[in-house]
Amino acid sequence: MSLLKPISTIDSPGGGSAWGKLLLGLVLGLAGGFLAGRYLYPARPKPGRPPPAAAEPGASPLRPAPGPSPVAAAQAPAAAPGTAADLPDAGTAAGDAPAAAAEELQRLEIVLQRSIYTMLARRLPGRRADVLNAHLGRILVWWLDLRRDVARGDLLQVLYHPSQDINEFRILALRYRSSKRGFDRRAFFFKPAAARYGRYYDEEGREVEAxxxxxxxxxxxxxxxxxxxxxxxxxxxxxxxxxxxxxxxxxxxxxxxxxxxxxxxxxxxxxxxxxxxxxxxxxxxxxxxxxxxxxxxxxxxxxxxxxxxxxxxxxxxxxxxxxxxxxxxxxxxxxxxxIHRALTGADLEAFKVRAGELSSRLESK
Ligand SMILES: [Zn+2]
Structure with a gap:
């Protein structure tokens, strides 16, 4: 487990480069068909006749090759349900065997001086920064306008399970303190006993996603x-x-x-x-x-x-x-x-224990 200290004042030269901005745009958008959407369907929707939708993840200007973009890859659960490769994605890291998985957990703490992506890219190898940024965005988008609300001095803490296998990459806990929106929120990954998929819940056991x-x-x-x-x-x-x-x-x-x-x-x-x-x-x-x-x-x-x-x-x-x-x-x-669904009964009890464990690791110095 690595413990990364708050931001240094060193400015990485890559932070303001065109490449950095392009990447930032790519990942902040999470996934989308910017280019294809523009070039193929430039017309505005006509009354009563919705246009064909824009292209899907992967149609990136940065990745003309057929391979998926980092973002598309990040959401690609390659394995079919029920296969061995699918199991880690089903919540083992957060659920039944935390001892083994915990060895590999990574903790990251950042006081933002620049965009989230720029800050991540200074700390982590490129691909991991891409993937973590994409996964962070999927949670934070429910709390923040990622283009407008991310401000200097905001605190970001993340506990995540890194993996070379993109399908096993998982954020387990997240805290974000926003000066602009005036909140201090946490999200914890948890899989209810009868649920097919794990999800992110706030401290009260309420789903982060609407x-x-x-x-x-x-x-x-x-x-x-x-x-x-x-x-x-x-x-x-x-x-x-x-x-x-x-x-x-x-x-x-x-x-x-x-x-x-x-x-x-x-x-x-x-x-x-x-x-x-x-x-x-x-x-x-x-x-x-x-x-x-x-x-x-x-x-x-x-x-x-x-x-x-x-x-x-x-x-x-x-x-x-x-x-x-x-x-x-x-x-x-x-x-x-x-609506935001909330955990109840035994799931809520199990969640509170789990959230307590994750929280202490997330916020440990
Ligand atoms: Zn879509």
Whole structure:
């Protein structure tokens, strides 16, 4: 376990370079199809006719080669469910055998003088800084506007399990003290006994991520990218989920289009929610449910597809994109009702013990 002291005053020359800024932009965006989105679909959404969504992770200007970007790689759970390689990802590091895993835990403490990515890049080898930054962003995005709210003097503490295998990389605990937003928050990774995936919880046992009350997918691991119209644009929300996870229409809806622009979107659906008039795009599906074709009405909760990894996608996920009736892009987490689930009973008890252990290691000097 390495104990890294607070920031030194030495300025690394790479901090302000164009390369550094490009990388920063790449990773802060977490994943998204900036270039492809711009070049292939420059037009603004037309009223009543949502455009095909932007490309998915990996369409990076920095990584023209077919290999995934660090960000895309970071969200790639290569193994199929149930395989040996998938087990570490299922929460062993945080759950049953902390003794073995604890040996390898890394602790990082930073008082920010520059962007989070720049600070990480000074301390860690490039690839690890990329991956850690991407994983941090997925948590912090629920607390902060990462472009505006990160301020000099903010405190960041991270306890993480590094791994050469990107699928085993895991942040176990995180603390962020924000001067601009005036909070001091912690997140702990924990897998409830009956849950398929572990998640991040605050000290009270409440999920850090919001969930859509009317969600197109119930079983997913994490939101790996939110909607983002600044910098690296991303027009929807990415739900990381194993291929074949059921996808439903959360509302009564009319099927408008099926499998359009499949080279980019893969198998995809365009639904119009009848009551609100909103349009929803579902991309990168592995399968469309039988009978789902243009003109068909589906009921709220009806299964319409299975999630997948088709089209321009480099990791299994559902890209879900919402448009107003006039064709304006909407952030589902702002435009739709959300909840934060909380642990209860035995899970809450187990979590409190676990959070206590992690907290003492996270904040130990
Ligand atoms: Zn997406």
């Amino acid at each position: 969930r859509l009350t009317h969600s197109p997918i119930e079983e997913y691991e994490q939101i790996t990218e939110r909607m983002n119209l600044a910098g690296r644009r991303h027009h929807g929300v990415d739900f990381k989920a194993d291929e074949g996870t059921p996808v439903v229409s959360p509302y009564r809806a009319r099927v408008m289009r099926v499998n359009f622009h499949t080279r980019m979107n893969g198998n995809c659906l365009d639904l119009r929610y009848l009551q609100s008039g909103r349009r929803a795009l579902y991309l990168h599906l592995s399968q469309i449910a039988p009978g789902i074709r243009p003109g068909v009405i589906v009921e709220a909760g009806q299964r319409v597809a299975l999630s997948g990894n088709t089209g321009r996608s480099f990791a299994p996920h559902l890209h879900y994109e919402l448009h107003s009736p006039r064709g304006r892009l909407l952030d589902p987490f702002l435009a739709e009702p959300t």
